[in-house]
Amino acid sequence: MPMILKNISIASPLRILVQIERLTIANGEVLGVLGPSGSGKSSLLSYCAGVLDPKFSASGEIWIGKDDETRIRLDKQSPQERKLGLMFQDDLLFPNMSVGENLLFGMQGHEPRATRLHRVREMLKKADLEGYVDRRPTSLSGGQRSRVSLLRTLLSNPRALLLDEPFAKLDPLLRLEFRAFVFQCVRDQELPCLLVTHEMTDLPAESKRITVGLLSDSKDILR
């Protein structure tokens, strides 16, 4: 389901950070949000997820859905009702749960136990993590942890993905690998995806991108 941002405006106590008139992110499309640190890239993401620090003032509509009738407005809903999969540069796996439990925790729906466990195993297999169900997150490598955290988000059936510099902490080789994996998943699951980064190379070549907080008057350029 495509995601639409309308009349978004986010301001810190000092200045306006983000202004967006209208922006549509299609299914399976990655929208890159670029800009230097402190420019408000992450604030845009937090606003979409509904977890923006109250010291910012923000307004604007977030819609998701195919056509006008079935479209849902998200910006008035609580963070957990929005079901937008959020990911950070730290994998933030729950350290008190095993890999399998981490995945199960996010999984929605009321399928029988066997089905749930089966889906977890299938997902892990897809990510080359077969047999990792009972491992502790601390025993995984950085790349494996990142993959598990993406799987956890995907299993929660999100309406869209919000990625906050998801590749920043990985070394170059892993970065390449994980990037390909993420974009593959985005295409396969047909999710609209908002990706915050300060590296152009983190984005697929064909993707749309906006830049935040670059000009002195903080107006955004929409390319």
Add this chain to the structure above:
Amino acid sequence: MIWVSRIFVLILFFIPAAFSMLGAFLGSPSSSGTGALADLFSNYTMGAAVLTLKVGWVSTALAILLTGMALGWFRLAKSRSQHSWWTTGALGTLISIPHLSLATGLLLLVGDSGWLVRVLGSLFPGREYAFQLDHDVGAWTLSLFLGMKESLFLIYVGLPLVDSVGASRKIVNSLGRSNWTSWWWVEWPQVLHGLRYAIWAVLGYSICVVDVAVVLGPTNPPVFALVLWDWIKDPGESTQALVSGGALMLLALVALGVFGWEGALWSLGRFKSWLLSKGKIGKRPLPLSPMLLFILFTLILSVVALVLWVFGDSWTIDQPIPPAWTLEFAREGVSSMRGTLIQTLGLAVSSALASIATVLLWIEFDSRAHTKIATTAVFLMLVFPALIAVIGLDSMLSRVGIYHPSIAVFLGHMLFVFPYVFLVLQQAFHQVDPRLALVAASLGKSKTVFLLKIRVPLLKGSIAAAFAVGFAVSVSQFLPTIMLGGGDWTTLATETVASLSSGNRRWVAVYGLANAMLPAAVFLFCSLFSQRPEGSTCR
């Protein structure tokens, strides 16, 4: 300097601590006779042992549940800064009030012809209300009380842990889960993990507690610590073997308690895993505020009950509150307890100050590696049950032959004051920028000068806090005082317990209240100094 500080810690803490542990295992000097075995494993003691385990588990489980609720509430509260003064202030004051005082207050509140009976009697006259705590065969009052009081300690220890929990709630929310789900499934388990040793300490305390069990516990059978306590008080030769056997048995009970708790925790983990695989992840928060408020209310009413009995006059059983007020008993009490008060203050002030000086000198001068080992030892001492430690220290001191009541009592108090003071100061110590010491050294100042001119002024607030904590710990010590003091030392704690056998409620209240007010006043006074000094380079 480094040697002076090392010798200090060794003499004041480590040798006594090693003594007490060694002594507990070796038993008392005149271990004789196997006839004691029959007494040790009689039906009576076995019943007491089972009851003790129940008290330990019920109270610890309750304390943990309450802690989880309270900490979750703090974590989810929108503006925590509003609560912080209130919580640390109120929490700290309630913690500084000894268990014994609150227990006597609770006795006066819900016990036989207590306040509750009087209120009920005046509201619904013509009926007999009798709550006799020594007939509380299941020791429920004792368990509930320990759970309530110990939860305050766990909350206090857990508050800083809450801020350090990894994996943000944003992630959980984005997975479609509520804040409370995030707390109970993700954040709380991490805090619980950090509370592990504190929980062991709570378990050990509940299993070994004597003074509170005297006040609130049942009598037939009593908890095992009281059985042991009876043996200790009996000076006969044959009981010596019984005492050392009993100490070992108590140690075994603590071990069993901890083992059972860890087992329960493991099963809970399995159960949660199963719930996850079934997809049964609760959404609702547990009903917490009423329960927490009820507990706070009960504890505060216990203190009020003490006040009523001290200052109330000619209060009969059918009146909800005293009809008249008087200062006579308070005045009489204060004049008669002057000697006790001086001894209590002397012990508390000296052990708190000695601990502070020792800890400061030692962390400043000794190497990091040594203090790391020490931290383990200190934690071990916190978990090690008091009753057993005191029995061990007692037997070792008399074995070595340096027994003098004053020294023994002082060392006994140090055994319990030192670990708490160490914990408070050690944390603050490492918040001072370590580069300051390098700067001072490069300016040609010795470590001693740095300690006195820079470190101590910077840590003024924490030193005040450590003093309050050490003071409160010392005031609450019943066992070390009475066992090691050989009758020469009376403190408010020992007198409170002694007053219970007199059966005079007013005396119980007078001593209980004094025992509560002294550490609470010191705590409030010290908290005036506990604000962070301006312009300090604290990270």
